[in-house]
Amino acid sequence: MGTKEEARGTLSSTDFGVAASAFILSWNTICSSFPPWTWVLSHHQVEGYLSLENILLSSTQEEHGELSCPGPGKHSHQEDPIDVDDATLVHTNPCKVHYCDLHIIYCNSYRVPVLYFRAYDSDGEPLGFDEIEKDLPAYSKKALSDSKWTFITQEEHPYLNRPWYKLHPCGTSEWMKLLFHADDALAKTGVTIELYLVAWLSVVGHVVGLRIPLEMMKQL
Amino acid sequence: MEEAQKYVWEGAIPLQIHLHESEVTTLPTPPSALILAPRIGYLPLLVPQIKPHFSNALPPGSPDTVWFDYNGLPLKWYIPTGVLFDLLCAEPERPWNLTVHFRGYPSNILVPCEGEDSVKWSFINSLKEAAYIINGNCKNVMNMSQPDQVELWRSVLNGNLEAYVRISSKLRLGTVGDEYTDGGGQGQVKTGRVPVRLYVWSVSEDFDDLEDAPQIDSWDKISYINRPVEIHGEEGNYFTLQDAVKSILPEYFPNKSSTNEESSRDEDENEQTVPSEEGEKYLSENVESCYPTHNVEIKLVRIQGIEPKMEIPFSWVVKNLTNPEHYLHICVCLKVPQVL
Numbered sequence: 001m002g003t004k005e006e007a008r009g010t011l012s013s014t015d016f017g018v019a020a021s022a023f024i025l026s027w028n029t030i031c032s033s034f035p036p037w038t039w040v041l042s043h044h045q046v047e048g049y050l051s052l053e054n055i056l057l058s059s060t061q062e063e064h065g066e067l068s069c070p071g072p073g074k075h076s077h078q079e080d081p082i083d084v085d086d087a088t089l090v091h092t093n094p095c096k097v098h099y100c101d102l103h104i105i106y107c108n109s110y111r112v113p114v115l116y117f118r119a120y121d122s123d124g125e126p127l128g129f130d131e132i133e134k135d136l137p138a139y140s141k142k143a144l145s146d147s148k149w150t151f152i153t154q155e156e157h158p159y160l161n162r163p164w165y166k167l168h169p170c171g172t173s174e175w176m177k178l179l180f181h182a183d184d185a186l187a188k189t190g191v192t193i194e195l196y197l198v199a200w201l202s203v204v205g206h207v208v209g210l211r212i213p214l215e216m217m218k219q220l
Numbered sequence: 221m222e223e224a225q226k227y228v229w230e231g232a233i234p235l236q237i238h239l240h241e242s243e244v245t246t247l248p249t250p251p252s253a254l255i256l257a258p259r260i261g262y263l264p265l266l267v268p269q270i271k272p273h274f275s276n277a278l279p280p281g282s283p284d285t286v287w288f289d290y291n292g293l294p295l296k297w298y299i300p301t302g303v304l305f306d307l308l309c310a311e312p313e314r315p316w317n318l319t320v321h322f323r324g325y326p327s328n329i330l331v332p333c334e335g336e337d338s339v340k341w342s343f344i345n346s347l348k349e350a351a352y353i354i355n356g357n358c359k360n361v362m363n364m365s366q367p368d369q370v371e372l373w374r375s376v377l378n379g380n381l382e383a384y385v386r387i388s389s390k391l392r393l394g395t396v397g398d399e400y401t402d403g404g405g406q407g408q409v410k411t412g413r414v415p416v417r418l419y420v421w422s423v424s425e426d427f428d429d430l431e432d433a434p435q436i437d438s439w440d441k442i443s444y445i446n447r448p449v450e451i452h453g454e455e456g457n458y459f460t461l462q463d464a465v466k467s468i469l470p471e472y473f474p475n476k477s478s479t480n481e482e483s484s485r486d487e488d489e490n491e492q493t494v495p496s497e498e499g500e501k502y503l504s505e506n507v508e509s510c511y512p513t514h515n516v517e518i519k520l521v522r523i524q525g526i527e528p529k530m531e532i533p534f535s536w537v538v539k540n541l542t543n544p545e546h547y548l549h550i551c552v553c554l555k556v557p558q559v560l
Contacts, residue, residue: 008356042443108447109349109415126328156296156331158446161439163331 009176010111013047015193020050020104022194023201030215040103042159049159050104050197057098057119057135057209097122098135102210104197105158112172113197115204116157116164129154129165140209152207167204175203224540228524229381231259233305235266236315237288239274243323250277254315258379259302259524260543262339263288263295265377270320278322285325285333288318293437294326297333298342303549306522307419307442310433310553329439340373343545350415350546351393353448360391376544384544393546413448414538415547418468420445423519424558430520433553445469451534461537462530465521465552472516472554520553 011019020039028036040051100119107114119127119135129152133141151168179199202212238252253273257266267286288295290308295318299307305316325332332338348358364372368387375384420443427433436442447468451459466473521527523541542548 109353154331156298158444162329163327 008111009173009178011193011196012111013106013108015196016106016113017048018193019196020048023050023197026198026216031213047106047159049106051101052103053101055100055102055210057100057132098127098131100132100208102208103157103164104201110172112176113200114172115167115208117167117208118162118164132165136209140207167207172200176200179203222540226381228541229258229260229379229384231302231524232256233259233301234315235318237270237318237320239277240289240319240321243279243321244277245279246277250274253320257301259300259305260376260379261301262297262299262343263301263304264297264333264335264339267335271322274320274322284321284323285335287321287325287330287333289321290316290318291435291437293439294329296330296439297339298331300543300549302524303419303551306525307421307551308436310520311430312525336377343373343376344369346545346547347391351391353413353415354393354546360393364391388544388546411450411452413450414464414534415542416447416449416464416468417547417549418445418447418465418552419443419549420469420552420554422554422556424556426519426555449534459534460530461521461528461532461534462518464534464537465518465530465550469552469554472556515555515557517555518552519555520551522551523548 024037024039027034035052035054037050037052039048041048098119098121100117103116104113105116106112119132121127152165153168154163155166156162157164176196176199198212198216201210202217205212233256235255235257236252237255239250241249244250250273253270255266255269257263264286271286287297290304293308295304305312309316344361348361351358351361368390371383372387374380375387421436421441422443423434445468449464449468467475518530521530523537526541528537538548
């Protein structure tokens with residue numbers, strides 16, 4: 001990543017690809033009990049993006065909702081707790097099972113990644129934002145209302161011709177700049193590109209209730 | 221004020237709009253509404269003109285959001301009308317026959333639209349994005365005074381180019397293109413980015429007549445590419461429209477320069493991906509992406525309803541054919557040989 005980009009908190013599309021590969025490797029190794037993030041090529045082969053789908057949005061009795069894995073059918077329900085701070089998977093009310101897909105897509109205009117997501121019930125029916133919000137943990141609801149960093153709108157997915165929810169990129173470069181400059185050692189070791197997405201998702205994931213395992217965060 | 225810009229702002233598409241048969245409750249069926257739609261405008265903005273025409277025929281009850289379709293294809297309301305026409309009518313149809321619906325908004329396909337406010341929001345957002353591309357920040361758009369914002373939007377609504385130029389010049393959104401048309405290529409040589417939205421559809425066979433071109437019956441047949449064109453100082457006057465289009469389709473037209481990391485990078489990523497059941501899918505997709513590039517042909521390029529010569533200086537195109545939100549919308553038809 002050129003120093004100019006680094007200084008601005010942005011990254012080139014090539015660097016996004018590099019960051020994505022590193023992120024996939026890291027996540028799939030550290031969170032092997034989770035479904036893997038995958039790299040998907042848009043149907044016209046022009047651009048690729050990161051995808052994590054069929055994540056169970058579970059609502060617990062005491063705590064709030066949290067994006068937990070595994071999704072239904074593909075993975076077992078019994079999981080060992082991973083290096084996450086608190087509660088893991090809790091059985092949900094089968095009538096109220098909600099799922100969510102996350103896509104991380106590079107935005108050529110703002111030169112940053114952008115998070116797109118959608119949620120649906122077990123019949124595949126899309127969920128409105130009110131329903132999604134109910135499933136989110138309290139810390140997410142707070143992050144959402146703290147609109148300094150985030151702003152969610154319903155927009156068209158860049159490749160799939162369907163409405164998805166999008167977390168606005170405006171301001172991403174600002175806090176990415178802060179994240180990287182906060183740690184001189186990080187800047188000097190030159191591994192910033194590879195850790196870009198881990199850092200980015202640690203902030204953005206917060207908003208949709210996705211927790212980055214501690215072990216991944218330790219790299220930062 | 222450039223002549224061409226005036227023509228662009230005055231450009232309009234004659235529409236013949238009929239109410240969807242499922243919503244007609246009177247006999248005889250109401251006649252079609254004939255409307256001249258500004259090219260740089262958006263379909264939802266025409267609703268105040270269209271609705272009164274059909275209000276007697278509508279079933280009782282409060283209507284849903286209005287939407288339009290062309291030959292069954294729901295139309296994306298945030299795409300300028302002129303672009304929709306250039307894209308979906310290979311052979312221009314005059315008047316353009318559209319169907320209007322007041323019920324049954326296809327919210328699984330179309331993003332919600334609450335009339336003029338949604339269109340305005342989408343416009344300002346695109347303007348912000350364009351500002352970021354051109355200047356590296358959206359400060360000037362974000363800091364627009366409320367009266368200025370209102371006047372800017374109104375100038376677009378009313379097609380008032382003079383008012384528009386007055387307000388938009390405050391935004392300082394001149395692009396690299398300006399330097400070459402005004403300064404004759406002398407002085408500072410600058411690298412810059414130009415906001416472009418490309419709508420690409422591919423055909424596998426030649427067609428002589430546009431009438432024979434295959435119909436676009438699904439948005440999945442169109443690749444929407446929102447990528448800025450980068451102009452490097454040295455290229456200046458010699459950078460043509462063709463250069464520009466090819467530069468943002470590196471997958472079809474690999475750059476001759478040595479900085480062509482994109483395609484090789486993609487291959488590396490696929491190798492590094494942890495193999496899963498999707499692994500095979502990657503491999504086959506990777507193979508498919510290797511088009512025999514010498515056979516990919518640009519068959520058609522349409523901007524604001526015209527098909528400029530590909531050798532035209534890109535800077536001229538940017539200066540004269542951009543939309544009010546400072547985006548250049550380009551419809552491209554590629555002939556891509558079928559991969560066996």
